[in-house]
Amino acid sequence: MIKHFIPRSNYHILGQIGQGQFGQVYFAISRKTGEFVALKSLAKGFPTNRFLREFSCLVSLRHPNIVACEAIEYHGKGRYLVMEYCEGGTLRNLMNVSAELSLILCLDLITDILAGLEQAHQQNIIHCDIKPENILLSLTADKWIGKVTDFGIAKTVQDSSNDNLESGYTGSPAYMAPERFYGKYSYACDIYSVGIIFYELMIGQRPFSGLPGDLMLAHLNERIKLPNVVPQLLQDIIRKALEKLPQKRFLSAQSMIDAINIAKNKLNFNQEYTKLFTHINLSNLTPKLSEFTDFSLSEKINQIVNNNKNIYFATQNKVIKLSWELKKTEILNFNQSINKLIILSQGCLVLTQKPYNNTFQSLFYYLSENKPFQQVTPFFQLNTKILKFSCSFYEHWLATIYKTNKHGITAEFKILSLASLSLLNSPKFCPFPSQLIILDKRYGLALFPRFFQENKRTYLYLFNRRGHFLKGFSIPLLISELTPNKANPYELFSIETIKPNYGILININPFKITRISLEFIPNFIIGESWGYGLADTTGKLLLLDRNGDYIGKIDLNIRITAMTGLNENQLLIATWENETAKLFILDIDFAEKM
Known part of the structure; x- marks a missing residue:
């Protein structure tokens, strides 16, 4: 018996992005080069001569203003035109x-x-x-x-x-x-x-x-x-x-x-x-703002995070836990400055820093909701101030990268299991990124903005929980920080570094970049299931949907110090007025916005 060998495709299809004259159009990646491509398939029953006509046209046309055809792909599942991928949409x-x-x-x-x-x-x-x-x-x-x-x-x-x-x-x-x-x-x-x-x-x-x-x-x-x-x-x-x-x-x-x-x-x-x-063209929305009762503080709130069960606030050296259901407030004091909070499904991760032997000591604390809210010892520490880290929301793993020498160009990259607090990989040395993001239980993303003379690009590399960097890609813009959307961490929002009056919405799969004009430069960005909220310290608020389209704007005329999504219909906003920190809930009426 003779078996027919069906060769493996040179391209890995990641998803469908459209419908063409011949059939579906797919977003794919080359198995050999890692480059993104568009694959135009030939639907069954469609005249082959039309498919070949487009191919013959395109192979004779090489021009910066014509989408290039790289090849024609034959394999067991059909035929494709392999096209240049354009990330800006139509x-x-x-x-x-x-x-x-x-x-x-x-x-x-x-x-x-x-x-x-x-x-x-x-x-x-x-x-x-x-x-x-x-x-x-x-x-x-x-x-x-x-x-x-x-x-x-x-x-x-x-x-x-x-x-x-x-x-x-x-x-x-x-x-x-x-x-x-x-x-x-x-x-x-x-x-x-x-x-x-x-x-x-x-x-x-x-x-x-x-x-x-x-x-x-x-x-x-x-x-x-x-x-x-x-x-x-x-x-x-x-x-x-x-x-x-x-x-x-x-x-x-x-x-x-x-x-x-x-x-x-x-x-x-x-x-x-x-x-x-x-x-x-922006709609002015009527704010529905209510003060959070029985809460005031004599210290400025710098960060807020929320996991739908508890809300955590950070001042300079305090973490405050507010139980949403029990209406109970607990306070934990630290002897160091609080650098960052990261919300987890069952608690909160806290990074603090303090001077130590002519350098800085960075201490990681895990505040578990399954344990009493009291002083805890750090589970991990690094003798450096220059570091980036991120953690999986469901507490699978923690990624850290830090410079041991502030003048060096390389950094040490480590992956830890939060469950066992053990290293998942041998430390690796690589360039220092502007940000690390854990996307899900398998992958993370590292950003490397680079500016060489007139060439401005940001390189984005996926890495896995074993600490291996995978094939990356780049965009012709400088961005230094991305805000993932809570509903889909592969959708991310950023601000252009050189032109901060433009927002950049990046969808990794299928790969698409949307540039959005902004009326103000935001200090706070949150990504929720309904879209994105951008605010500045003067109380200006811009709401965008998941596609980056404008929903509307609000001028709250309050001094904002921190912001987070409370639920699908509300934002929680911290303010600082008259040496007092207060909390406000902003109701979002989507029927009015849409």
């Missing part, structure tokens, strides 16, 4: 944010699309389905780069002259040139589609709407209307791109780029124009 995602994109960003994105099309047109390829969903975004330190994708219904110049060409899969009526409805194709069709996107970026909506029949009549007969807020130079470009007759449009994508560049030089871009976003 242009449609960006256009849907509740913030106005700056004019210069809009012009740059249109130029990116046209540059990709110019390359395709030079290879005699007509895309035939240009729309925001088919423009993927790659993040840079300063903006996004637009990349044309999905050549599944692309035609060649030879196809356009073939009257017997098969019908169907014609594209998206909202972005189709008039002649497309009669089965005619040319480079000018793509120019027209770009003109629709340009109009949409300028106005916030497409020039024509309705059912496919309504759209066809509008594209054939209606003239566009542009308000005076659009500069006349740009109005002229949009009108020319959207001429009904193809011969009246720009002769090439490059000629439209040239017109945009001339307009850029003539327009006086002030500082507002050069921002990524010029205005944020």
Whole structure:
């Protein structure tokens, strides 16, 4: 009996990220290089020639503004196009944010699309389905780069002259040139589609709407209307791109780029124009704030953590435990300064530091809820001040990394079991990160921001509980600290180090980075099941959902010193006024926000 050998795929699929012309699109990682890729599958019954058509188009196109096709993958479960992975989502995602994109960003994105099309047109390829969903975004330190994708219904110049060409899969009526409805194709069709996107970026909506029949009549007969807020130079470009007759449009994508560049030089871009976003559309929410009764303190509360059973507060050298059900308060004094609290399912981890023999001594205390709340001895200590640590919420393991020499560039990395307080690995030496995060019972994440001349990147490496660093990845931004979401620790929020008026939402699986414009620089960030809460010390509060979309803002006009999520509908906020610390509960009315 002959057995057929089915080779193992070169890529490990991590999850589905979309639906393409041919079938599903998957997020995957290369088994050889560790690079992220997108795999476009061919659904059963779909014509193979269309699959191969896109492959043949893409392999002939190599350009920074076209999503690259790396290979075609055959294996036992099917066939895939192996595509470059773009972590910034689609242009449609960006256009849907509740913030106005700056004019210069809009012009740059249109130029990116046209540059990709110019390359395709030079290879005699007509895309035939240009729309925001088919423009993927790659993040840079300063903006996004637009990349044309999905050549599944692309035609060649030879196809356009073939009257017997098969019908169907014609594209998206909202972005189709008039002649497309009669089965005619040319480079000018793509120019027209770009003109629709340009109009949409300028106005916030497409020039024509309705059912496919309504759209066809509008594209054939209606003239566009542009308000005076659009500069006349740009109005002229949009009108020319959207001429009904193809011969009246720009002769090439490059000629439209040239017109945009001339307009850029003539327009006086002030500082507002050069921002990524010029205005944020935020709802002002009415605060529902109530003071936490029978609680006041003469010391400032610096940290709050909560595990839904007990709330722990930290002052400079006190930890206060508040039993939510029993309404009982207990206080534990320390002889050292409290550096950090980490909440656990059955207690709290406390890091304290004090001077010791010309250095510092870092002491770890475990405050278990199964034992009396009283003075405990440290279970672990390090003779250093320069360290990072993180612990699993369910108390499986603790990761620490520290410098024994403050001038050194390497650090000692250790993993401990909290149950047995024993080392799980032999100490390893590695570069010192800006943060360690335990994601779950198996994996953690280490951040390494690096700034070499003009190259700003942050490297993120997964590590396991045995202390082995796995293949990492990087982003073209500087971030130094991430806040995991309690509902999914693989969703993390951060603030750009160099541009702190931008928030960064990172979803590790599937890998996606969302840049969010902020009205203020937050001092406190929490990640809850409903989204993210950002606040500053003056009482300004911004609420975002899990996708990074704005829910609304609140101005509490109080001096905030710490904040945590209390439950799905409430935040607990510590304040400091008149030398007194107080606690407030903020009710969140989601029906009002949504």
